[in-house]
Amino acid sequence: MFQRSRQRVRAAAAAVLLASCAHAPPPPPPPPDAPAWPPPPEIARIRFEGTFPDARIAPEKPSIWQRALEVILGIDPAEARREGLYLHRPFGIAASDRGFVLTDPDGRAVLKVDWLAAKAVPVVCADHPWEMPMAVALGPSGELYVADGGAGAVVRVEPGGACSLIGTGALERPTGLAFSSGSLFVVDPPRHQVVAFGPDGRERIRFGARGDSGSGLNFPTAIAASTDGTLLVVDALNFRVARFSAQGEFLGAFGTAGDGGGAFGRPKAIAMDAGGKAYISDAHHDVVIIFSPAGDFELAVGGSGAGAGTFTLPAGVAIGGDFLYVVDSYNHRVEVFRILGGGKP
Amino acid sequence: MRWLLASLLLLAARMALGQAGVMATKHNLSASGPGPIKSEVESQVCVFCHVPHGGRGLGNNRPLSATSYQPYASSTLVSQPPDRPSGSTRICLSCHDGTIAVGRTLASGQIPVQGTDPTGRLSLGRSNLGTDLRKSHPVSFVPATSPRFRAPPASDPVKLDGQGRLECISCHDPHSNEGAPVDGKFLVKPNRASTLCLTCHVEPAWTSNPSVHQASTATYDGPLGATTPYKTVADNACSACHTSHGAATTARLLKDGPSKVCMQCHSGKVAQRDLSADFAKPYSHPALGHEPSSHDAAEGPGNELDALPETRATARRHVECVDCHNPHAVYSNGASRRRLPGSARSRPESGLVLEGDPLAQGARLSRSFAGVWGIDRNGSKVDQAQYEYEVCFKCHADSANRPLRGPSRSQGGLRRPSSNLRLATDLGAVSYHPIQGPGRNPGVPGLIGLTETSVIYCTDCHNSDTGPGNGGDGPAGPHGSSFPYLLERNLATDDFTPESEEAYALCYKCHDRGVLYSESSGFPHLAHVQRARTPCTVCHDSHGVSALEGNPASNAHLINFDLTIVQPSSGGQLNYTSMGPRRGMCSMRCHFVEHKGTMY
Structure with missing residues (x-):
């Protein structure tokens, strides 16, 4: 009996040790009644998966030991109490291997988020404090490109942390980024232009001029690249998405102003999935509108609100694997959806 | 046909307004920009904010109901905290987010980027004073009237929206820049001497004492930090220290910390005397350089979160200019400041009681303490300190966190x-x-x-x-x-x-x-x-x-x-x-x- 209790003690000790080494739990599975689009009884194409920040980064309640330590060391408990991560007004997003990279222009922060492990690491440049980081894109070798609208430049952050500026003086207020054919394409809404930079940081081409039809742009706010090199530009105040080739040739457009059936109210950002479908967030209607590769309206996801699967002024969109990330800017969070069917046509 | 009807209605509405209208303003976002009007593209100007009905009728874009949300909060907010941005405010925010138009301009106050601990987990530091402090005037809420806040009069250009909520359009008319020709910014009425702010915000001592800031004709313009086109302290009034958009991280929409904002003028620039020299001396009330401090405007003996005098020995001690001075109420009755060195005592304004002086009976209290609360000789709070020591006793009497031992x-x-x-x-x-x-x-x-x-x-x-x-x-x-x-x-x-x-x-x-x-x-x-x-x-x-x-x-x-x-x-x-x-x-x-x- 003595031996068995010793074994039990050992087992208990091992369990305690293992528990203390455990990583953060994986994301909780979506609730069984998670919203899906189209709503039942239709076959679901998009299903709500979770949010960030979520309960895994909730404030911790202090343990007895922590409280005792505070008493002994004279630490003010109100000062020591830790609170959760707060996103002031998140805006831009890009998918990364284990989650996404998020920009918060009002919080002046850029965060690398591992959504699966609930870790968020701020991206900090020693000599360039963020002014208004609006958009972010990941480069082919793991470097980050952040469009800093307040600084009028794109900041390139190497994996080791070194930062350099691209396009100083050539951009007025960059708010969107996309990689295509080896170049970085940046949209500049006040100038109604798209500017392309090569890997050396030098400007390659620049296209776009203010206009209300054809190849004219009226405050383009975001850009995405499809797998064949075509660029899709969110032409916000023309209420459409315009297609350009990587050389700047206008290829057509789709979209119209309106309040239903896939019409735009305030298109904000765009992402493309593996099958070529375009996902565009609309801040007026609080939805993400999905179009086929040909530009036909397919589905609108979301709605106004602050609960699961609803938005208040959605901003950036990004797609990583099966996940669709939507920045819900005025609800201070990112919502994660799962693309059922893998996003293939 | 519908398009024609819509454009006719819009034309009629525009003629009814009878103003030059939005055509000549920055809100004319049509590709043709501000300039001569082309009548056939008139409806094109409105569509940027007034999105027309349309689309193929497929899909479901109808908004769902709202649920709970992290609200704006302030320790001195009387009204129900605002909900999410609603109504017309959403339309403003959909462009004023940094893309089509610049969003809330960031102020000089720095927000620290949160650091991480060695394991890479986000270190959960204290968030912004624990509340969702937005840096702009709160909107999308129904303001409660109180002695410090009144609803705008019915005939006033400042209006609450149809549901009684305060929205962007309460102070801004996005169609016209003619409400305030000097101020611009689409204000509904001029904000000279802060008449716009004072439509709703009641600060009685400001005009009744009157505050030195209300009456001061000292020069305070753009190069000195003014954010309005006005050039004196009196004309800037509230805007000298507060800003509706892009305030610093501290509360009450201040341009900077509650002591740093005073230093705009009281460091030898606008006011007569330079206080920054005194604050730089080796022994001082350290109001500068220690921000953010634990000062809160709602602090007091009854406040559990922000007790003053402090009740916990581990609470932080703090001092800000506003702990001793109330800039809305401070005034001078013109008494002489001259005192001779080494001689008879300095007794400011003693015996010099002028008619109509609000502090007439408290001749022992300098007017620089007008509007400041204190702790009296029995340890109770007095809303207006009557004696100088009552101001000092807030921190140097019953506080549990007084230093227990003197310096070495x-x-x-x-x-x-x-x-x-x-x-x-x-x-x-x-x-x-x-x-x-x-x-x-x-x-x-x-x-x-x-x-x-x-x-x-x-x-x-x-x-x-x-x-x-x-x-x-x-x-x-x-x-x-x-x-x-x-x-x-x-x-x-x-x-x-x-x-x-x-x-x-x-x-x-x-x-x-x-x-x-x-x-x-x-x-x-x-x-x-x-x-x-x-x-x-x-x-x-x-x-x-x-x-x-x-x-x-x-x-x-x-x-x-x-x-x-x-x-x-x-x-x-x-x-x-x-x-x-x-x-x-x-x-x-x-x-x-x-x-x-x-x-x-």
Whole structure:
């Protein structure tokens, strides 16, 4: 009996040790009644998966030991109490291997988020404090490109942390980024232009001029690249998405102003999935509108609100694997959806 | 057909407005931009915000109901905190987010980026004071009326929306820039002297005292920090310190921290005197450079989260300009500031009570404390302090976090616990400097310009060494001093200090040096202070000895020995016993001299 209790003690000790080494739990599975689009009884194409920040980064309640330590060391408990991560007004997003990279222009922060492990690491440049980081894109070798609208430049952050500026003086207020054919394409809404930079940081081409039809742009706010090199530009105040080739040739457009059936109210950002479908967030209607590769309206996801699967002024969109990330800017969070069917046509 | 109807309706609406309208403003976002109107594209100008009905009728874009949300919060907000942005405000925010138009402009205040701990987990530091402090005027809520807030009058250009909510359009008309030709920014009415803010915000002392800021014609324009086109302090009014959009991280929509914002002008730039020089001195009320502090406008004795006087020994101590001064109420009644050095006491504005002076009955209180609350002699809160010491007692009396030991000996400090100054100077204390009322000793020899029934101020001793009280022309007040303890004049506390006019200049301000070292002082001060080189503070307490800490026999005459210098006698005795006027008995050991029942 003595031996068995010793074994039990050992087992208990091992369990305690293992528990203390455990990583953060994986994301909780979506609730069984998670919203899906189209709503039942239709076959679901998009299903709500979770949010960030979520309960895994909730404030911790202090343990007895922590409280005792505070008493002994004279630490003010109100000062020591830790609170959760707060996103002031998140805006831009890009998918990364284990989650996404998020920009918060009002919080002046850029965060690398591992959504699966609930870790968020701020991206900090020693000599360039963020002014208004609006958009972010990941480069082919793991470097980050952040469009800093307040600084009028794109900041390139190497994996080791070194930062350099691209396009100083050539951009007025960059708010969107996309990689295509080896170049970085940046949209500049006040100038109604798209500017392309090569890997050396030098400007390659620049296209776009203010206009209300054809190849004219009226405050383009975001850009995405499809797998064949075509660029899709969110032409916000023309209420459409315009297609350009990587050389700047206008290829057509789709979209119209309106309040239903896939019409735009305030298109904000765009992402493309593996099958070529375009996902565009609309801040007026609080939805993400999905179009086929040909530009036909397919589905609108979301709605106004602050609960699961609803938005208040959605901003950036990004797609990583099966996940669709939507920045819900005025609800201070990112919502994660799962693309059922893998996003293939 | 529908398009034609819509454009006709819009044309009719525009003609009804009868103004040049949105065509000529920045909100004409059509590709043609502001300029000559083309009638066939008229509806194109409206569509950017007034999205037309349309689309193929497929899909479901209808908004769902709202649920709970993290609201704007402030410790002094009376109304129900605002919900998510609603109604017309959403339309504004959908462009004013940094893409099509610049969003809330970021102010000079820095928001620290959260750091991580070594494991890479986001370190969960304190969020913005624990509340969702947005840096813009709150919108999308129904404001509650209170003595400090009124609903705009019916005929006023400032309006609440159809549901009684305050939205962007309460102050801005996105269609027209003609409501405020000088201010611009689509304001509905000019904001000169902050008439726009004062439509709803009630600040009675601002006009009734009136505040010096309300009346000041000093130049304050763009290069000095003004965010309006106006060029004087009075015309800028609220906007001199507050900003509706892009405020700093501190509360109440201030442009910067609650003390830094004062330094825009009170550092020798707009106001007459330079306070930053005083704050830079080695001993000061450290209002600058310690932000964010734990100051909160709602702090007070009854507030559990922000108790003042503090109730926890571990709470942070703080000081900001606004702890002692209320910029909305502060005023001057024109009294002279000149005082002569070393002479009769500085008693600001005493006896100079002008007609209509709001503080007429509190002649003991400088007008710079108007509108400031205090802790009275009984430890209770008074909404308007009546005496100068009541302002000081907020932090230097009952606070649980007063430093328990003075600075080390090497810094010229004393080894006496920092006592509760309210109890130490109470009229029931054993012995005290007459701050709360006349002293209890009927025979104090050698007073300069005072009598035994005089009452003095904290600022008679604690003041700037370059202020008028010491013959300088710097600002008056305990902002900073080169002397320890923020003293106006030198007071040496080290043993074996050679006596001189300079060594104890603070005491000699009121206690005549000649009388002190003569027979008439009633105690052999000459032998002790001059020959034995013992400083005043070895035997005397500066403030008082409360009834809890001492007794009349041992602590008369402010006797409270500095125990690092005064040692017990060889018989283990260390005491003083008063035996009547000018008579007493001492037992201790100082400077290797024994006193065993030595009498004088």
